[in-house]
Amino acid sequence: MAHLEPLAGGYYLWKYLPSITAAAIFAVLFGGITCVHCFKLWRTRAWFNVPFVVGGAFEFIGYIFRIVCYNNTASITSYSVQSVLILLAPVLYAASVYMTLGRIIRSIHAEELSVVPVSWLTRLFVISDIVAFWVQGGGAGLMVMQNMATVSKVIVIVGLVIQMAMFSFFIVTSVVFYRRAQQIPPTAGGVPWRQHMNTLFAVSGFILIRSIYRVVEYTMGMDGYFLTHEWPLYVFDAVLMWLVMVIWAIKYPGQIEPGKTEMELLSTEDAVSG
Template sequence: MAQLKPYRGGYYLWEYVPSLPAAIIFLILFVAATTFHFWKLHRTRAWFCLAFSLGGLFEVIGYIGRAAAHNATDSVIVYAIQNVFLLLGPTLFAATVYMTLGRIIRSVHAEKHSLVRINWLTKTFVMGDVVSFVVQGSASGLMATGDKAKLGSNIVVASLLIQVIMFGLFIVTSAVFEVRMRRSPPTEAFDQRINWISRVHTLYAVSALILIRSIFRVVEYAAGNDGYPLTHEWMLYVFDSVLMIICMIIWGIWYPGSLSRLIEPSQEIVTEEVAGIGLKGR
């Protein structure tokens, strides 16, 4: 029977024995979702969605680590693997979400409606995401060492706060874009292939789920090793695992793979086709 064992001396990596059934269930779910996303990526060649698929792969590795931890609560390697990959997976989801908004705006020729200059839109949010990714990745490793665990936890909280702030700004930017589009829609806004409203609402849904998850993680680490979130495993599954699998399902159903074809090789193609549709309808 699995037991909670100390890493060294009286220091415990875990506050509970990780549930093997829960880890296996979500491992299966994320394997299925990730496989589907890589298949969609292969079919559409929408390479800006690669980060999202890799995020799913990170989740898979993370839950393999949690499953292994059931019988290895004293293994610092297993603890670090599940901790690092489960922290970083949603950060990769966020990168694709950020890149998608810029493509939506370009596909409808609505650069003037963007709150942030279109040339800086993706760069600004993705750079914030990269900073959060790097900081979380380096700090989560420190959390596996007893003497630097508190420092690592504080750094992770700081990086998660960066992620929360960036997501808040991103949601505001998306909302402003939608309001301006409804007030003054360009011709391309009526192109049913683009369906920009549905795509923006998909961004809202996925962004909100990742934002809630990030806020939970901030609370989790800020509360410390003796806090309720880190001592009760169900909270991780409810406020992280479930939310992230829903993210993958939503993104998979409303996959933005066709956006690249609508804005490449030149945006004029979309304009000409929409104009042609309008002439035929007369």
């Protein structure tokens, strides 16, 4: 029968025995919705949605490794993989969300209504996203070391705070633009921009709630309630992030500036025209 196993020195990576059933369910859910995103990406060639596919793959692999951990709770590799990938997946979703706003604004020629200059809009938020990604990843990777537990916790919290602060600013930026653009027809430029903005608001809200949960989780520490009980992970992370992927797939922003051959972050031409 599966049971918790300590590392050398009596240090436990897990504070509970992970549920193999819950992990299997979400591995299937994330695997399925990631396949849907792959199909939509292939059909629309909307490459700014690539991070959603990568994020979905992160979630799928992360929950597969939680299944593996059920019978091997002393495996540092398995614990690290599931912890890091599930932690970082939402950062990738955020990258696509950031790139979508800039495309919406340009598609309806409303650059003058943006709080942040459109030529800098995506770069500002995606660069902060990259910083948050590496900081969180570095901190999560150190959590398997007992003597680095406190340091790793602080590093992860810093990364989460960076992500949450910039995401909050992004939401404010989006709301201000939406309010300023009310006089623009709902389908200006042939793009249902209001529909896409509502989708953006919905997924942004879920990602922000999840980020708040993670900050509280790590602030409470390794012996805190959230890290010693499994259900919060599924309620405040797994379910919300799966809904983010489902909503994005249903209201897929594939027709915004169709025909792009590269992601906006790497496009010098976009910066000049913006």
